[in-house]
Every structure is written in C-alpha cells, then in structure tokens.
Amino acid sequence: MRRIVYFTLIVFAFSACNSGSKKYTIKGTLTGVDSGKIFLVKAEAGQPVVIDTADVVKGSFELKGSAGLPEMHYLRLNDRDFFAQFFLENGQIAIVANKDSLRNTKVSGSKTNDLFNVYITEIERLNKEYTELGKQYNDAMMKGDAEAANKAKIDVEAMMDNMNVFAKNFVSENRNSIVAPFIYLSQFVNEASSEELDTIPGIFPAEFAESVYVKEINRIAGLKKKTAVGSLAPDFTMNDQNGNPVSLSSFKGNYLLIDFWASWCAPCRQENPNVVRIYGKFKDKGFNILGVSLDRDKEAWLKAIADDQLSWTHVSDLKYWQNEVAVLYGVQSIPHTILLDKEGKIIAKNLRGAELEAKLTELLGK
Numbered sequence: 611m612r613r614i615v616y617f618t619l620i621v622f623a624f625s626a627c628n629s630g631s632k633k634y635t636i637k638g639t640l641t642g643v644d645s646g647k648i649f650l651v652k653a654e655a656g657q658p659v660v661i662d663t664a665d666v667v668k669g670s671f672e673l674k675g676s677a678g679l680p681e682m683h684y685l686r687l688n689d690r691d692f693f694a695q696f697f698l699e700n701g702q703i704a705i706v707a708n709k710d711s712l713r714n715t716k717v718s719g720s721k722t723n724d725l726f727n728v729y730i731t732e733i734e735r736l737n738k739e740y741t742e743l744g745k746q747y748n749d750a751m752m753k754g755d756a757e758a759a760n761k762a763k764i765d766v767e768a769m770m771d772n773m774n775v776f777a778k779n780f781v782s783e784n785r786n787s788i789v790a791p792f793i794y795l796s797q798f799v800n801e802a803s804s805e806e807l808d809t810i811p812g813i814f815p816a817e818f819a820e821s822v823y824v825k826e827i828n829r830i831a832g833l834k835k836k837t838a839v840g841s842l843a844p845d846f847t848m849n850d851q852n853g854n855p856v857s858l859s860s861f862k863g864n865y866l867l868i869d870f871w872a873s874w875c876a877p878c879r880q881e882n883p884n885v886v887r888i889y890g891k892f893k894d895k896g897f898n899i900l901g902v903s904l905d906r907d908k909e910a911w912l913k914a915i916a917d918d919q920l921s922w923t924h925v926s927d928l929k930y931w932q933n934e935v936a937v938l939y940g941v942q943s944i945p946h947t948i949l950l951d952k953e954g955k956i957i958a959k960n961l962r963g964a965e966l967e968a969k970l971t972e973l974l975g976k
Contacts, residue, residue: 630775636673640666640687648673651685652698656932657804658686676700676887679821680722680788697722697788713862726789729780736776757792773868774798785813791823799830804838833940843868843954846935848902848925851912856900856925858869862954864898865973867966868935870946873914878945882918884963888970889922894951895974898922904944906930 637766646764648671650662664671680699686692693712694705699720707715717723717753743823747762777797781790791814801805807829811824818824832903836844847857858868889899903926905911914926932942939948949958949969961969 632675636703638671638705640669640707646688649688652683723828725787726825736773743769793973795823795826804831804834830940837939837957841956843950844938850925863952864896866950867899868900868948869899870941870944873910875944881945888967892970892974902935904933
C-alpha cells in the first residue's frame, strides 16, 4: 500500500500580507477558562519559541504587535495545551476556542487563514475517508478475505490519488498565496525530483523567493542533486547505540541499504518484518543495512531494535528530525531508504518489500 505523507503543521510558514495594516491584533475567546496565560509561539529549528504572552480575563485575551513576513504561529494555554495554528500577519485575527475541545479551535479574519482553512477542511474530510478504507482493508486481512482486501486496497490507493490531485490542484489554483508553496513543501517535496524542484519556485510570485518555503524547496533541490541516483553518497560518521563512531565509507565492498526510520514511526515498524526477512536472505551474499534513527528517546530506540529483531548496524544522534544525516540527505518523511552499490554510489531510492527484494535478486542472485 502506498505511503501517505502526514502533515506537520507546527512549522515555520509565511504568507503574503492581505491588509494594509502594519500591526496585528489577535482577539480570542476561550470558553471554560476564566483566567490563565496565553503564549504566542512559533517554531524555530523544530523547537517552540515564545514570542508574546497575554492574560486570560473572563474567558477573553488579546495580543497585539507588528509582523514582518507572516509566519505560522500557534497558541499555548498555560504550560502545555497547544492550539490554534494560524498564519500570523498584520491585520485582525479572531480566535474562538473551548477548553474541552481545543483541537476544534476556529481561526478567522485574514485571507490567508481563510484559504488555509478551506484546504485543511477538505484534507480532513479526505483523511477520514482514507482512514475508514484503511480499516476495511485491515479488517479484511484479519478475516483472511483476500477478495475484500484487494478491493479495499484499490479503494485506498484511489483515495490517496484523490488527495494528491486535490492538493496539486489547490497549489496550482492558489499559487498567488503563500499557502501554495507551504502545501507543496508539506505534501510533494520528498517524492519530487531535483529537476521538478528546480521549476517549482518559478510558478510562485517573485516576492515569495524570500519565504521560508521557497528557500527550503531550493535547499532540498540542492540536496537531491547531491543525493540523486547515480551520485556518490555523501560520507558521514555517526555513533551507534554504544557510542562507537560508524562511517558510511566503512561499508564499501557491499551493497548497502541506508534505512531512515524511528521507533515512533508506525509505517517504519510495519515495514520492519519485510526488511528483516530480506536482510536474512541476502546478508551472506554481499548485502548490509545501516539503520539511521530519527529517535530522540534512546530507550525507545533500543527497545524497537530489540523488539523488531533488527540485527544490523544502527546509528543515531537522537536529534529527531534534526538528525544530521537526515538533514544531509534531505529526508522529509520516513520510512526512507537509499540503496548503494559496492562503491558507495546511489542506485535506487525508497525500494521496499517486493521491489527491494527484486532489485537485490537482480544484483546478487536468488
């Protein structure tokens, strides 16, 4: 089954100003909270940074300031309740929230946020249908009903196609809004070729060139050129679970699969039995695996290695999405795999299951 790219919304985001105002005012109502503290937060290098605070007084709060290039921010109630992801831009922004259902917070008052809401509403609807079809597939598999499972699988893949078509059309039809490069970066950049990524910034207005989205698309395009099929894989050294340095170059002489994964990644864990089986079949024929974990909890990482019986070499710096090797290779989603030949040249990407087995059979024999 195809892999769905899930959106991570708490990230940097820019938007074109739609108001002549050089100030913003955020007015919020928070049902169920008489008093407390609201924090205006944005993400920097994957970490939350507090920009401003306001007191909740009789269920209301207000934040004022001036925004340069608009960025996506979110709110936090007191110490840990995050809610209301929105593009912060100059003008009036209204927040309507309820303490008992913060995930259903409504944001309105700017063209950028209104457009983003249209996108999210439709994606959530499609995701709901996708989830239901996935449940039907799993139920059929559990019952051993191959015919029903095959039908459900086709329906799931068709729904995934529908979601991609909707997102691509949304980007094309709304290219004059910064929401468009945000969606492209979230949804399509990982699977796109470097050649495609070279053309994408040109479809947006020139002023978007300084946005974090277009800059990131350009950065990833550059990385993809360095890690394109046919290129020599960039060397790196990272510590294994025992603190010993492991270099990529030390694997030369064998075909090597670099496997980017994490203990918290459900699709990765679901794929691991296939990887274990393929490793067992080819490990004595000149094939090896180097697991690069995007974990941040060492105990969880080690437990997953043991539980899934992953007997090959593993490395991690426990920096989550800021893992230095993942950044070097421009990894935007996991599982993500890169297959190298005996000289360290990249010969394939994102082969899994039957495709990976077929490729290794071609290279190493049955």
